[in-house]
Amino acid sequence: MATLGMSEADKTAVEEFRRDVVDPSRTSLVIVDFWAEWCGPCKQLTPIIEKVCADYAAKGVKLVKINVDENRFIAAQFRVQSIPTVYAVFQGQPVADLSQARTEGQLKQFLDQLLAQLPIESDEKAQLQEIAPLIAMGEELLAGGEAERALSVFQQVADMVPDNAEVAAGQGGSGAGAGRAGSAG
Numbered sequence: 001m002a003t004l005g006m007s008e009a010d011k012t013a014v015e016e017f018r019r020d021v022v023d024p025s026r027t028s029l030v031i032v033d034f035w036a037e038w039c040g041p042c043k044q045l046t047p048i049i050e051k052v053c054a055d056y057a058a059k060g061v062k063l064v065k066i067n068v069d070e071n072r073f074i075a076a077q078f079r080v081q082s083i084p085t086v087y088a089v090f091q092g093q094p095v096a097d098l099s100q101a102r103t104e105g106q107l108k109q110f111l112d113q114l115l116a117q118l119p120i121e122s123d124e125k126a127q128l129q130e131i132a133p134l135i136a137m138g139e140e141l142l143a144g145g146e147a148e149r150a151l152s153v154f155q156q157v158a159d160m161v162p163d164n165a166e167v168a169a170g171q172g173g174s175g176a177g178a179g180r181a182g183s184a185g
Helices: 008-022 040-055 072-077 104-117 123-143 147-160 165-184
Strands: 029-035 061-067 085-090 093-097
Touching (some): 008 061, 008 072, 029 104, 123 147
Parallel strands (some): 029 061
């Protein structure tokens, strides 16, 4: 956004928008919620959008709320004509209009679709990349008949990520294999 001929307030708004939305959107999915204090539907949507964005924070989702009364210039740049208006922004560009999502389920469905399509960097993805070689090692050990060693690997990974289904399955397979090995001897 060019700042030539803008008021100081508008220049400040653009700078804040760049800091809060554009820069983080280079690697994260930024949900921009345009709202106003007097807007009844905004007040209904706020707790839903805040909860879902908090739930999705580890997946690389960030929420930025923009009061249209205080940031008319930014709202005009996005051609906001009614509120609440909710956009998903990635790499500085709106990638989806989420304004129709009014329930937690609808919003999660939209976010799941976007996250599946976009190269979002997140703590969750980084963690999965970190444990992938360990899971592969555990599966190799299990396939090679070393169930007790595999179980040990899977238990270490489970300590890192307690709710991972792949790790739980590996633990189950390793435990069963270790049990068979123990009863065979």
